[in-house]
Amino acid sequence: xxxxxxxWILVSQRLGIALLTLVIVSFAVFFATELLPGDVAEIxxxxxxxxxxxxxxxxxxxxxxxxxxxxxxxxxxLAGGDMGTSxxxxxxxxxLMGGRLVNSLRLAAVTTLVSVPIALALGIGAAMWKxxxxxxxxxxxxxxxxxxxEFMVATLAVLIFAVxxxxxxxxxxxxxxxxxxxxxxxxxxxxxxxxxxxxxQMIRMTRAAVxxxxxxxxxxxxxxxxxxxxxxxxxxxxxNALGPIANAVxxxxxxxxxxxxxxETIFNYPGVAKLMVDxxxxxxxxxxQSCAMIFCVSYLSLITxxxxxxxxxxxxxxx
Amino acid sequence: MMIERSNAFVIPTPKRLGYSFNWxxxxxxxxxxxxxxxxxxxxxxxPHPPGEIVDWDYFGPVTADFWMGTDYLGxxxxxxxxxxxxxxxxxxxxxVVLACAGGVILGMVAAVIGGWFDMILSRLLDAFNGIPSLxxxxxxxxxxxxxxxxxxxxxxxIYLPGSYRFARALAVNVNATDYVTVAxxxxxxxxxxxxxxxxxxxLGPVLADLGLRFVFIVLVLSGLSFLGLGVQPPNADWGAxxxxxxxxxxxxxxxxxxxxxxxxxxxxxxxxxxxxLPSKIRDRSE
Numbered sequence: 001x002x003x004x005x006x007x008w009i010l011v012s013q014r015l016g017i018a019l020l021t022l023v024i025v026s027f028a029v030f031f032a033t034e035l036l037p038g039d040v041a042e043i044x045x046x047x048x049x050x051x052x053x054x055x056x057x058x059x060x061x062x063x064x065x066x067x068x069x070x071x072x073x074x075x076x077x078l079a080g081g082d083m084g085t086s087x088x089x090x091x092x093x094x095x096l097m098g099g100r101l102v103n104s105l106r107l108a109a110v111t112t113l114v115s116v117p118i119a120l121a122l123g124i125g126a127a128m129w130k131x132x133x134x135x136x137x138x139x140x141x142x143x144x145x146x147x148x149x150e151f152m153v154a155t156l157a158v159l160i161f162a163v164x165x166x167x168x169x170x171x172x173x174x175x176x177x178x179x180x181x182x183x184x185x186x187x188x189x190x191x192x193x194x195x196x197x198x199x200x201q202m203i204r205m206t207r208a209a210v211x212x213x214x215x216x217x218x219x220x221x222x223x224x225x226x227x228x229x230x231x232x233x234x235x236x237x238x239x240n241a242l243g244p245i246a247n248a249v250x251x252x253x254x255x256x257x258x259x260x261x262x263x264e265t266i267f268n269y270p271g272v273a274k275l276m277v278d279x280x281x282x283x284x285x286x287x288x289q290s291c292a293m294i295f296c297v298s299y300l301s302l303i304t305x306x307x308x309x310x311x312x313x314x315x316x317x318x319x
Numbered sequence: 320m321m322i323e324r325s326n327a328f329v330i331p332t333p334k335r336l337g338y339s340f341n342w343x344x345x346x347x348x349x350x351x352x353x354x355x356x357x358x359x360x361x362x363x364x365x366p367h368p369p370g371e372i373v374d375w376d377y378f379g380p381v382t383a384d385f386w387m388g389t390d391y392l393g394x395x396x397x398x399x400x401x402x403x404x405x406x407x408x409x410x411x412x413x414x415v416v417l418a419c420a421g422g423v424i425l426g427m428v429a430a431v432i433g434g435w436f437d438m439i440l441s442r443l444l445d446a447f448n449g450i451p452s453l454x455x456x457x458x459x460x461x462x463x464x465x466x467x468x469x470x471x472x473x474x475x476x477i478y479l480p481g482s483y484r485f486a487r488a489l490a491v492n493v494n495a496t497d498y499v500t501v502a503x504x505x506x507x508x509x510x511x512x513x514x515x516x517x518x519x520x521x522l523g524p525v526l527a528d529l530g531l532r533f534v535f536i537v538l539v540l541s542g543l544s545f546l547g548l549g550v551q552p553p554n555a556d557w558g559a560x561x562x563x564x565x566x567x568x569x570x571x572x573x574x575x576x577x578x579x580x581x582x583x584x585x586x587x588x589x590x591x592x593x594x595x596l597p598s599k600i601r602d603r604s605e
Binding site: 022024025028033144151152162257262265281292295 | 442443445446447449450451452453454457458459460461462534538541542545546547548558561565568569575576579582583586587589590594
């Protein structure tokens with residue numbers, strides 16, 4: 001077997017594991033929500049739940065079929081883009097989802113654009129001046145952000161930027177985002193909060209990745225040859241740390257998934273997470289399942305992407 | 320938590336044995352102990368009944384009578400935080416003990432037995448790691464309904480795979496050492512290998528891992544409560560206290576700030592404590 005094939009074998013292996021994981025995850029999501037106490041048909045009919053009506057609705061909804069059968073049907077539908085119908089307002093889940101998904105993706109994209117450059121600069125800087133005042137301040141700040149809940153970061157952001165400084169509206173999402181200014185104001189708070197949450201992880205992992213490369217013999221050699229600290233880090237260590245850094249970025253971005261649930265709720269932002277939390281309140285199972293799957297898929301893709309980057313950027317596997 | 324504490328106090332000269340803490344670790348430990356005591360005696364030392372409306376002024380400021388202001392109904396926040404400690408610390412502690420006990424036992428068994436058992440269990444639990452933790456809690460609690468046993472079991476289920484993975488990796492290393500090979504050659508049974516040879520040698524790192532998981536569980540529990548899916552009214556853990564009073568945020572009410580600070584002091588001090596554990600506990604291989 002030629003050795004150049006090795007990374008690709010590992011990549012396809014990783015993709016296979018991701019696919020298998022996805023099936024198990026969908027199994028878990030389906031059965032966690034489907035096997036709940038209480039009959040769905042009865043809940044839906046409410047006051048009008050005569051035995052005949054319940055039996056009729058159960059047949060109409062296909063609830064009489066074995067759970068395994070329904071699971072396969074649901075999974076096949078999902079793969080084909082058919083996410084079922086909402087129990088509550090009888091709309092197709094995909095219709096409810098469409099605009100919300102775009103909103104959430106936009107929030108995630110803006111957050112990524114803001115947080116990645118800042119986090120990389122701070123992380124590399126902290127590694128470059130390891131042990132300095134700057135490094136210590138950054139470390140303490142990141143540990144603090146990581147160890148408090150997302151809603152507390154949001155609360156602090158509101159207190160600082162809305163209550164004390166008065167720059168931004170507190171808990172309002174401007175429904176009419178027609179001008180640039182209005183859009184910036186509407187996005188500012190959610191983006192600031194999410195950026196803090198995501199960057200804290202990213203800074204720590206970037207710093208660790210760069211420091212690990214600095215400790216290698218070839219970087220020490222550069223230092224012994226008389227290269228400046230800046231040159232040693234930027235010229236010698238950084239190119240070799242790019243793989244681990246990209247891995248760290250992808251992995252940190254997976255924290256967006258948890259953060260976005262809290263942030264969309266707190267700021268009343270019309271995204272998928274808000275839709276899901278509302279669906280939880282009304283026990284709208286098809287909607288919950290679809291939202292959960294969307295989150296799991298994005299989370300899994302980011303984690304898998306991180307692993308793939310780690311495999312492909314490892315030069316020892318290339319030759 | 321418990322065992323680390325007894326290590327620090329029971330052993331006569333911790334310093335000589337290499338178990339001494341630096342001052343950051345001691346501050347962390349002090350705060351943890353403080354909240355543990357509050358969780359136990361909280362209801363008796365609360366100045367006002369936590370569930371009763373004691374002031375007509377909602378979102379009241381900090382006064383001599385109400386040390387941390389009043390909430391959206393005019394209840395005393397200080398008393399409610401003391402009461403909430405019991406829910407936050409208690410639920411998180413119960414879940415983390417369950418998660419780590421299950422994860423460590425399964426991890427050690429998988430490492431010693433190996434083969435198909437190990438592979439299938441590892442793959443399956445890895446797959447569960449592919450579900451974002453807050454989302455997992457959200458879906459389960461939405462389906463089953465929220466009660467304290469459900470919360471404890473759900474949180475334990477979320478963090479069991481991580482604990483398993485950690486313990487298995489450690490146990491696989493210990494399993495390959497000479498003294499385990501010798502014990503096996505001696506004809507010792509699998510339970511003996513697990514309890515006498517492997518467990519004592521992974522205990523330190525496992526305890527450090529338990530502390531980190533405790534922090535994660537406190538965060539997810541607070542997040543669930545914040546979404547209204549955790550501890551149900553009229554009771555409230557710290558996350559629920561923030562949720563109840565979030566309306567007061569634009570007024571800058573202390574009712575939002577103090578429960579948040581309570582969560583932060585607990586999680587940050589556990590992190591401080593774990594980060595500064597003597598290396599003898601953290602990593603026995605060094």
